[in-house]
Amino acid sequence: MTATDATAERLPLRERKKLRTRQALIDTALRLFTERGFDGTTLDELCDAVEVSKRTFFRTFPSKEDVAMAPTQDLWAAFLEELEGREPAGGTVLALLQASLYAALDRMTDEGWADRVRLSLRLTAATPSMDARGRHFCDRTLRTAVALLHRKLDLQDPRDLRPRLALDLLLAGFQCALETWVAQPGDPGRAALVAEVRTAFAAIPDALTFEATPPSA
Amino acid sequence: MTATDATAERLPLRERKKLRTRQALIDTALRLFTERGFDGTTLDELCDAVEVSKRTFFRTFPSKEDVAMAPTQDLWAAFLEELEGREPAGGTVLALLQASLYAALDRMTDEGWADRVRLSLRLTAATPSMDARGRHFCDRTLRTAVALLHRKLDLQDPRDLRPRLALDLLLAGFQCALETWVAQPGDPGRAALVAEVRTAFAAIPDALTFEATPPSA
DNA sequence: AGGGTTGTGCCACTCGGTAACACAAGTGAT
DNA sequence: ATCACTTGTGTTACCGAGTGGCACAACCCT
Numbered sequence: 001m002t003a004t005d006a007t008a009e010r011l012p013l014r015e016r017k018k019l020r021t022r023q024a025l026i027d028t029a030l031r032l033f034t035e036r037g038f039d040g041t042t043l044d045e046l047c048d049a050v051e052v053s054k055r056t057f058f059r060t061f062p063s064k065e066d067v068a069m070a071p072t073q074d075l076w077a078a079f080l081e082e083l084e085g086r087e088p089a090g091g092t093v094l095a096l097l098q099a100s101l102y103a104a105l106d107r108m109t110d111e112g113w114a115d116r117v118r119l120s121l122r123l124t125a126a127t128p129s130m131d132a133r134g135r136h137f138c139d140r141t142l143r144t145a146v147a148l149l150h151r152k153l154d155l156q157d158p159r160d161l162r163p164r165l166a167l168d169l170l171l172a173g174f175q176c177a178l179e180t181w182v183a184q185p186g187d188p189g190r191a192a193l194v195a196e197v198r199t200a201f202a203a204i205p206d207a208l209t210f211e212a213t214p215p216s217a
Numbered sequence: 218m219t220a221t222d223a224t225a226e227r228l229p230l231r232e233r234k235k236l237r238t239r240q241a242l243i244d245t246a247l248r249l250f251t252e253r254g255f256d257g258t259t260l261d262e263l264c265d266a267v268e269v270s271k272r273t274f275f276r277t278f279p280s281k282e283d284v285a286m287a288p289t290q291d292l293w294a295a296f297l298e299e300l301e302g303r304e305p306a307g308g309t310v311l312a313l314l315q316a317s318l319y320a321a322l323d324r325m326t327d328e329g330w331a332d333r334v335r336l337s338l339r340l341t342a343a344t345p346s347m348d349a350r351g352r353h354f355c356d357r358t359l360r361t362a363v364a365l366l367h368r369k370l371d372l373q374d375p376r377d378l379r380p381r382l383a384l385d386l387l388l389a390g391f392q393c394a395l396e397t398w399v400a401q402p403g404d405p406g407r408a409a410l411v412a413e414v415r416t417a418f419a420a421i422p423d424a425l426t427f428e429a430t431p432p433s434a
Numbered sequence: 435a436g437g438g439t440t441g442t443g444c445c446a447c448t449c450g451g452t453a454a455c456a457c458a459a460g461t462g463a464t
Numbered sequence: 465a466t467c468a469c470t471t472g473t474g475t476t477a478c479c480g481a482g483t484g485g486c487a488c489a490a491c492c493c494t
Contacts, residue, residue, distance in 0.1 A: 014460055014472075042449065053474045058451065088429035096429045132353035136345060139352060153429065161393045161417055165386070165424035172385035176378045200378055205425060207382035212305035212313045212370065231441075231491055259480065270443045275482065 022060050024050050029067040030119045038068070038127040065133040068123050071116040072134070076141045078104035083145060088152055093163060097145075097170045098201055105194055114189050121182045142167050173200040239277050239287075241267050246284040247336045255285070255344040282350040285340050288333040289351070293358045295321035300365055310366065310380060314387045315418055322411055331406050338399045359384050390417040 011019075028049050032041045043064055047054050061067045082100040108114075124130045142164075149155075149163040177196035181188060228236075245266050249258045260281055264271050278284045299317040325331075341347045359381075366372075366380040394413035398405060 012460080017460090018472080043451090044449085054451085055475080056473060059472080064450065088431050091429055092425065093427045093429045094425060128353060131356070132349040135352035135356060136349035139348070159397060161390075161420040162424045162427040164393060165389055165421060166427060168385060168389035169382070169424065172382055172389075173378075175385075176381060180376060203378040204382060207379045207386065208309065208311060208422060208425065210310045210379040210383060212308055212310045214305050229492075234491090235441080260482090261480085271482085272444080273442060276441075279482095281481070 018060075021050065021052055021056070025052065025057065025060060025067055026070050026116070030116060030123070033068055033123050033127075034119055038064075038123055038130060063133065065127075065130045068120055068130060069134055069137070071113060071120050073137060075104055075108060075117075076138070078107045080141065080144060080148070082107075083148055092166075093149065093153070094166045094169060094204075097166060101170065101174065101197070102194065105190065105197070108190060114193065115187060118182055118187070121178060125182075138171060142171060169204055173197070173204055176200040176203075235277075238267065238269055238273070242269065242274065242277060242284055243287050243333070247333060247340070250285055250340050250344075251336055255281075255340060255347060280350065282344075282347045285337055285347060286351055286354070288330060288337050290354060292321055292325060292334075293355070295324045297358065297361060297365070299324075300362060305369055309383075310370070311383045311386060311421075314362075314383060318387065318391065318414070319411065322407065322414070325407060331410065332404060335399055335404070338395060342399075355388060359388060386421055390414070390421055393417040393420075 025046070029041075029046055032046055032049065043054055043057060046067075047057055057067075061070075066073075079101055082103040083097070086096060086100060088096055124134050145167050146164050149167070150158065150160070153163070155163070174197060177193065177200040180200075181193045181196045184192065242263070246258075246263055249263055249266065260271055260274060263284075264274055274284075278287075283290075296318055299320040300314070303313060303317060305313055341351050362384050363381050366384070367375065367377070370380070372380070391414060394410065394417040397417075398410045398413045401409065
């Protein structure tokens with residue numbers, strides 16, 4: 001319907017159908033989960049609403065949690081693609097990573113993307129099992145990216161922790177940005193998110209030198 | 218049997234029994250999960266082995282995953298206590314956090330602790346649902362610590378990201394240390410883990426300034 | 435010893451997730 | 465158009481995690 005249409009214009013009919021039910025599942029899931037809560041919605045109800053069998057659901061998504069986290073997962077997939085496409089040429093690794101993330105954000109041109117991400121994040125914050133799953137996914141992406149960096153930078157020592165730590169910083173900053181963005185009133189769009197990301201990234205260097213002065217002093 | 222004995226010397230009989238079955242569940246779970254795999258072991262089998270009803274299991278642990286992650290959770294609880302007990306007095310926040318973690322590690326004096334953690338981590342690495350749950354727990358600890366820091370440092374701006382980022386760095390470094398430690402041959406003890414932590418923490422400043430030089434140059 | 439409290443075992447149940455198999459729908463040929 | 469072939473879907477039956485309710489036993493206090 002909304003997101004994948006541009007890229008799926010001329011696919012075989014079968015594939016288009018699959019994408020349509022996939023998108024319907026995502027949208028309906030976000031709606032139902034938001035209305036009745038994640039645990040308050042059974043998979044059967046969701047499948048009834050979309051008129052799909054439970055079997056089909058699990059062919060499309062690996063778990064109940066994943067259907068509501070598709071929007072953010074798209075972003076991370078784009079991030080990995082961007083990182084893959086970039087060549088290291090001067091500047092810090094952290095800057096390279098940040099540039100990839102900005103580019104990935106720029107690619108999320110879909111109309112409802114920001115709203116879906118917002119719904120998804122609110123659900124994640126309210127649902128432990130979704131939170132857990134989300135962090136697991138994040139970590140898998142991080143590991144893929146670490147391996148990619150090691151390859152791209154041609155690092156001799158596989159135990160060199162610097163790429164890993166840089167990625168952790170990127171992730172931490174982005175998480176912060178997402179949290180403040182999703183807490184904003186109204187429906188701030190993608191641009192507002194990018195602004196938050198810039199703020200968060202700007203705070204990174206200070207985090208190391210941040211002095212622990214006692215409050216009385 | 219092993220860990221909580223020192224502190225539980227003279228508790229009411231009922232509490233001691235509870236702790237004993239708890240410890241038995243942890244040890245048996247680590248053994249069974251390691252032998253047959255996490256998914257290859259049903260809760261019924263575990264409960265039969267410990268001679269406890271499934272109902273009792275869920276009164277002791279909130280999920281099947283948690284029983285195998287108790288050792289690390291003990292460490293994080295100790296970390297929070299240490300952080301709570303320390304007063305900020307000069308030095309960076311990051312150093313304060315690192316000191317708390319070292320102190321928490323020093324408190325894990327239990328004989329089998331290192332071995333249990335190793336088993337637990339290997340299981341976690343091999344079991345997605347355990348990994349997810351573990352990261353969720355880590356994040357909850359992080360949030361508690363962030364709130365604690367904001368209170369202790371008497372920060373005016375609740376959106377100040379520096380404590381959060383510093384904690385993320387601490388966590389990232391510790392995760393790195395755990396991974397390399399658990400991959401070491403033999404059964405390195407707690408001291409070896411502390412050494413790995415020092416190495417990882419030493420790499421943190423470099424992560425920011427790490428240059429992305431192309432491999433050809 | 436006896437009454438109150440608290441943990442435990444058993445039973446039945448819901449729901450997420452999977453396997454097997456039959457069937458319908460899309461695809462590509464003649 | 466129609467035929468075989470491939471591929472996605474629905475149905476049924478099932479397993480295992482996790483929960484609620486209730487009776488019962490074990491501990492604790494006096």
